[in-house]
Amino acid sequence: MSTSQDLGYLSAARYGKQLVKIARVVREGDQHFIVEYVIRALLEGDIETSYTEADNTVVVATDSVKNTCNVFAKTSPHVLNAPVFALHLGIHFVTKYAHISKAFIDIEQLKWSRIEVNGKPHKWSFIRDGDEKSLVECVVDASGGKDSVKADLKVGMKDLLVLKTSGSAFENFYRDEFTTLADVSDRIFSTSVSIQSTITLPPNTPLTIDNLSDIAKELDFPKLTSQIRKDVLETFAEDESASVQATMYITMQNILKSCPAVKETSMQLPNKHYIPINLSAFKLDNGLGYEGGAEVFHPTADPSGYITATVTRK
Numbered sequence: 001m002s003t004s005q006d007l008g009y010l011s012a013a014r015y016g017k018q019l020v021k022i023a024r025v026v027r028e029g030d031q032h033f034i035v036e037y038v039i040r041a042l043l044e045g046d047i048e049t050s051y052t053e054a055d056n057t058v059v060v061a062t063d064s065v066k067n068t069c070n071v072f073a074k075t076s077p078h079v080l081n082a083p084v085f086a087l088h089l090g091i092h093f094v095t096k097y098a099h100i101s102k103a104f105i106d107i108e109q110l111k112w113s114r115i116e117v118n119g120k121p122h123k124w125s126f127i128r129d130g131d132e133k134s135l136v137e138c139v140v141d142a143s144g145g146k147d148s149v150k151a152d153l154k155v156g157m158k159d160l161l162v163l164k165t166s167g168s169a170f171e172n173f174y175r176d177e178f179t180t181l182a183d184v185s186d187r188i189f190s191t192s193v194s195i196q197s198t199i200t201l202p203p204n205t206p207l208t209i210d211n212l213s214d215i216a217k218e219l220d221f222p223k224l225t226s227q228i229r230k231d232v233l234e235t236f237a238e239d240e241s242a243s244v245q246a247t248m249y250i251t252m253q254n255i256l257k258s259c260p261a262v263k264e265t266s267m268q269l270p271n272k273h274y275i276p277i278n279l280s281a282f283k284l285d286n287g288l289g290y291e292g293g294a295e296v297f298h299p300t301a302d303p304s305g306y307i308t309a310t311v312t313r314k
Helices: 047-051 062-075 082-096 208-220 221-238 244-258
Strands: 015-028 031-045 100-111 113-117 120-127 131-143 150-163 190-201 262-276 297-312
Touching: 015 062, 031 062, 031 082, 062 082, 082 100, 082 131, 082 150, 082 208, 082 221, 120 262, 150 221, 190 221, 190 244, 208 221, 221 244, 244 262, 244 297
Parallel strands: 031 120
Antiparallel strands: 015 031, 031 100, 100 131, 113 120, 131 150, 150 190, 190 262, 262 297
């Protein structure tokens, strides 16, 4: 119980359910669709007394939060469109419960692609082709009133592993007594891409459950996320990289050019190092004496460089 003798006060609190795993199959005749989500749904609002006064009457049980995700996976018309599904869940939580003012909905979508048979996508057979995951981060805010709901929405991806065997350098970096790294004008560049893009929602469309179809149509999230992925991959492949930092910045500028709905993009790129192996003891030339000549490498997981940045539209 909260008392005047307490040394601190509750300055922030939210709760909910994480690791809610859902797979949903949508059948349109003999054409089937599948999504597999891992959801985290957290709530904020007038819940202070559940912490300070042991008052559970203000607690929407985390089991109820999980059940809501399951029910919406069955009933929501937006279940195949993760960003809109997140908005649907968030708007529901803040409008159904008078004392809940914010909902934080994060969705991680696993990658299932159609198997091709004789050059054509199969109607109901899928393959998990890679560890790449699509991401949604959604904050729905009704603190200004249930009739003026707002949202911050980010779409992105993680675990997109890429590698190029040329077209990457790292030279003329700062040197001091702690520097042992040599300049290199041609090297393997590999990273696992994580990226989040903040989306501008249609300003003249009130954020309601009834308007979600219009919002989905205007923003066209499948096209938008596909374009972001295309910009990431093509920039990585084509940029004559002076550094991870430089390639990252160009990538985010290209996203702002091709995606008007994106107002800000953040990236995190761990540098996956490939170390050339010295094979001279076996009288084998592994090309260590000239740039870009090595052919046998030791992939090393750690330590790794870690580069981050955010580019915001002016």
